[in-house]
Amino acid sequence: MQDDIEVVGEAADGAEGVALAGELAPDVILMDVKMPGMDGVDALRRLRELEHPARVLVVTSFTEQRTVVPALRAGAAGYVYKDIDPDALAGAIRSVHAGHVLLQAEVAGALLSQEEAGPGTGRAGALTEREREVLGLIADGRANREIARALVLSEKTVKTHVSNILMKLDLADRTQAALWAVRHGVSG
Secondary structure (H helix, E strand, C coil), X not given: XXXXXXXXXXXXXXXXXXXXXXXXXXXXXXXXXXXXXXXXHHHXXXXXXXXXXXXXXXXXXXCCHHHHHHHHHCCCCEEEECCCCHHHHHHHHHHHHCCCCEECHHHHHHHHHHHHHCCCCCCHHHCCHHHHHHHHHHHCCCCHHHHHHHXXXXXXXXXXXXXXXXXXXXXXXXXXXXXXXXXXXCCC
């Protein structure tokens, strides 16, 4: 749908993506980090080992630091969420193609907050007001669907908030988030 962007191939997993990249020689590759078989981070590493010149834009719903940082270290030129506006995605592709490193604002902010405070410090101040609301509802034992209804958000947006919360607080899962919220007096 963009005159200056042509889709030359599509792969079902990382191994197929690496193979197709060798055959089709794309300038930019859009890749998820979670895929069957070879995941996106391993595929990124393999592309770098093969010295493939394509720039890789990660397009995913995963925002946890344990996902973002390895993807960037493996050579991703950009990291955006799957719910990105189509025009913004086209702009991101163009930006990465032009040689820029691109991180969605939320990803960059979360990485900076994590870096400034150091791991494991549980920084409630790093959370946005909406993330505090979501965290409170997690502490109340609500599922993403229930949180979405309560806050009039899409379930995908709630998942993004949950991922941001886990990353900012350096927690592994929503159970840890709920415990953290109770210990720190965050309620829904």
